[in-house]
Amino acid sequence: MHSVHERDKEEVVTLKVWESEKSMLHLPLYVAIKEGYFDEQGIKIQLLNRSNTATQDPYADNLADIILTDPVNCLYRKSVNPSAPLIIAVLAHRDGTFLLAREKENFTWEGLKDKNIICYPPETGPGLVMEKIIRDTGMVPMRDLCLYNRIPDELRLGVFKSGSGSYIQLTAAKAIMAEETGAGHIIARPGEKAGAFPSVLCTVQPEIINNHADAVQGFVNAIYKAQLWMQHEPDIVTGAVKIYLDELDKKTRNKIIQYYLKMGMWSPYPQVDVKTFNDITQLMKTSGQLAVPVTFKGTVNNIFASQAINTIKYIPKEEREKSWFKKIIG
Structure with missing residues (x-):
């Protein structure tokens, strides 16, 4: 072509x-x-x-x-x-997504145990990165924590704002804009944790x-x-x-x-x-x-x-x- x-x-x-x-x-x-x-x-x-x-x-x-x-x-x-x-x-x-919490906190990846994360499906790069971090931290997805990874992209932030999920994984631009509007606080960047x-x-x-x-x-x-x-x-x-x-x-x-x-x-x-x-x-x-x-x-x-x-x-x-x-x- x-x-x-x-x-x-x-x-x-x-x-x-x-x-x-x-x-x-x-x-x-x-x-x-x-x-x-x-x-x-x-x-x-x-x-x-x-x-x-x-x-x-x-x-x-x-x-x-x-x-x-x-x-x-x-x-x-x-x-x-x-x-x-x-x-x-x-x-x-590196993965380019950011992780947001509702409030500022002393975040650790180990602290995700028993929490709920609105994230991307595992058949996507960002979704697989999140799965890698979870497993590298010694946890098993859907056993040690719950992943909401089938929410349509256009609805994800709205679902988070309504009270579902302890954390949400967003693209960098959406994360920054969400933080500026008070929807959450950027607490971690998966790309830093996952490495290469x-x-x-x-x-x-x-x-x-x-x-x-x-x-x-x-x-x-x-x-x-x-x-x-x-x-x-x-x-x-x-x-x-x-x-x-x-x-x-x-x-x-x-x-x-x-x-x-x-x-x-x-x-x-x-x-x-x-x-x-x-x-x-x-x-x-x-x-x-x-x-x-x-x-x-x-x-x-x-x-x-x-x-x-x-x-x-x-x-x-x-x-x-x-x-x-x-x-x-x-």
Whole structure:
């Protein structure tokens, strides 16, 4: 699902990237577009989501070349279809949800015993992260505590406000806005507790790798460069946020960015390591989310990420400015 144009007698591949919806978790992608990193790699990007396509399924008719997805959806699809897209890079390294209580408290995860949590279903990334934390703390979901994980998304906060649930797991934006309106208090961030558990993966159709490996490499190079520059120069996100996440007010955006940077959300490490992969697949198996076993070798292709790390090096701003000045004066 790519298009090729003539430019200076070179082929310019346009990769169609599905992101479902705009998300702060996708910030390296937006930075790479805004700063021209994809252009540097000789490729174009066309963003697809539910608002600009007729279908809701990016896997139908090979709608997209690259699909941004959470690990649960990715690994489940791989388990039922060996030819499903391969993981080529990690876009966001941590879960991005927040946990709210009705009142401020000295919260501990062990204190969840015998409590009720309004959370996400285990077949979603945030839901599986919550299950991981609960099990890592020595508890068993639905035995040591109750999880309300089947409440429709649009009703969850209303149910919490009405008095159900001791805690509620929300997206960062909804959590911050709920706190500002007095609906609760942010007491924990699952992504900090769970550690390495990627919330967004970049996956690619196998035929795109076969036919346009250079374009795929260019895509990963640009994503890695954005992550690298964001680590050293966090202010670089400002322009991209204004363009792609303008529906969020400035105060909320800034809070989320600061939280996420502190968590290492976009650390410049695009590879998927074996331990993280095995931890996720084992947890999915335990929670009944994996149809049949999947293998690291058959699911992950770290070649592009490794090449990006070896190729793209951060250049301090002052050195870039000196280089630019030298070009100007000849």
